[in-house]
Amino acid sequence: MRRLLFILAVAVGVCAPAGAAFAQSYQVDSLSTTTPTSGQTLHVHGNGFEPSSSVAVEQTCGSTKATIGTLTATADDGTVDGDVVLPASTPSGTCTIALVGTNPDGSPRSLDFSVTVAASELASAASTSGSLPFTGAFVGPLIAAAVGLVMLGVSLVTAARRRRATA
Secondary structure (H helix, E strand, C coil): CHHHHHHHHHHHHHHHHHHHHHHHHCCCCEECCCCCECCCEEEEEECCCCCCCEEEEEEEECCEEEEEEEEECCCCCCCEEEEEECCCCCCCEEEEEEEEEECCCCCEEEEEEEEEEECCHHHHHHHHHCCCCCCCCCCHHHHHHHHHHHHHHHHHHHHHHHHHHHC
């Protein structure tokens, strides 16, 4: 029994550091959302760039390409992590967000993320109606009912006075 516990402890002791080292060296390149709206802030993360190098965040929609931000890779492992804002003029549809920089060996490195840009609610409301969206309540029927009740009250008071005057 003691031998079994000893072997189990040794196995865990040998495997745990290897697993921990693997977990520390592996990082997922990511984007905060794959369905942003124009004007939204995106959080980007990538690794494997040359330490302390400049990494451009580029947006490509159709044939239009634009740099929407620049991040600096960390000095120790070449990781970039930061926020960029999609321009409000970004069209709806499929676009590519790319982190573009260099590998530690000097060769080009690009991490591409495909996104589907949805029109912002304000932009879609303005483009469909040509004016500001309606945000109030339609009170026309309420006003008509109120005027009708006032006229009914005036008629009843007038009729009651005539009845008293003739009686």
